[in-house]
């Protein structure tokens with residue numbers, strides 16, 4: 021049966037695949053027929069993801085993406101790719117008055133520098149097929165809304181969306197599409213680690229017309245669309261996934 025959303029025959033790299041959205045994306049891509057290369061730092065959790073996947077030929081490559089040498093080594097170990105999901109990232113609340121160069125650099129290195137340098141290295145080393153698709157896990161934060169204490173995180177995500185659009189323009193002639201998914205709060209370790217009380221969480225949830233945060237698989241399904249041939253005419257797009265949060 022013809023299915024334009026199928027990833028059958030495609031080879032895809034997913035960063036941040038040891039947890040949350042990246043793990044769900046790796047699992048769902050495998051169910052859609054892709055061969056998936058997973059990357060993150062935590063070997064035990066990458067093995068757990070691998071055990072949850074369907075199909076054959078999946079592999080993981082351990083890399084700390086804040087190190088440029090590790091990015092080069094990762095790319096050298098990869099085969100030709102049809103899709104890339106640049107998803108690894110961290111979050112943290114820092115009030116503007118508490119910002120230091122160290123805190124700025126720390127979040128910037130993994131959320132902004134890593135996906136930019138990885139894109140550059142993949143293209144330079146000709147690892148991306150024609151056609152292929154790069155999907156950045158950006159955020160609703162900064163791009164579609166702002167919130168107190170989120171300045172550094174939101175700035176890194178605005179930056180990655182700006183890079184995504186520029187890369188979409190520059191790489192279109194090579195048949196490489198670039199898009200981002202921009203979720204609001206999704207139930208992963210990342211939000212569990214934020215310093216938010218149960219009361220604040222309940223108040224925050226009330227702002228969502230659908231009355232819940234997203235599930236990692238719901239972001240994975242949007243990523244699958246952008247990786248697939250169904251999105252062959254879509255490039256430079258920031259796809260908002262927010263349970264209606266920013267309607268009002």
Ligand SMILES: NC(=O)c1ccc[n+]([C@@H]2O[C@H](COP(=O)([O-])OP(=O)(O)OC[C@H]3O[C@@H](n4cnc5c(N)ncnc54)[C@H](OP(=O)(O)O)[C@@H]3O)[C@@H](O)[C@H]2O)c1
Pocket residue numbers: 035036037038039040041042059060061062063065083084085086107108109110111130157158159160202203204205206207208209210211
């Ligand atoms: N959850 C949300 O509400 C939400 C909303 C909008 C956007 N996002 C974005 O979605 C992406 C995934 O977040 P998540 O919610 O799934 O969080 P998560 O469960 O904490 O997963 C983060 C992933 O990033 C990897 N990672 C972190 N630092 C790394 C480093 N230095 N080198 C390589 N990998 C690294 C982690 O792997 P290791 O620790 O094994 O290295 C992990 O696999 C992030 O870019 C985040 O900003 C999340």
